[in-house]
Amino acid sequence: DIQMTQSPSSLSASVGDRVTITCRASQGIRNDLGWYQQKPGKAPKRLIYAASSLQSGVPSRFSGSGSGTEFTLTISSLQPEDFATYYCLQHNSYPPWTFGQGTKVEIK
């Protein structure tokens, strides 16, 4: 199985900060990676697909990059509504599809 190691597990940031979250795959997955945002008590929402493509309707302050084994999600200017938990997901080799452990973004 491919393991996805996500870091950090949590971070504190202020409104307006630039935030970067990283996912590393245990083996190459090309660009078969998605990023998801989950707010408390709500279902996840896809932000990024194919590692760097922005889901329709998602603000442009979100961006994704990477290929192979290392991927990043960047929020260029953190907004109050962005405080949430973020997950990566690989869909290159399955089963199983595998999620990262999650990164909780909290208010500093």
Add this chain to the structure above:
Amino acid sequence: EVQLVESGGGLVQPGGSLRLSCSASGFTFSSYAMHWVRQAPGKGLEYVSAISSNGGSTYYADSVKGRFTISRDNSKNTLYLQMSSLRAEDTAVYYCVKGDSSSWCPDYWGQGTLVTVSS
């Protein structure tokens, strides 16, 4: 607008069975792979199972293999998850998730249904 509405969750005793349903609308259900993903209380997301658009291919996480069965009825736009031999560690919110058109990558999620396994 894509809508996925799960039902069938509830309290069940260890060793019991439960069937989850997911009613889909707003897209051509028969054209897309579908997934079940779960989240235990306070924990991260865990892939459970997936099924191809015509139901001909199914996939399971090792943790549920042999106990859960995924199926779909394209005439009713409905996805199912039959769960048996339930354990306490199966307690979670179960999400129905649509796969995207080209890669099966999960895109749209339902609101989830809570399954609690306890005596």
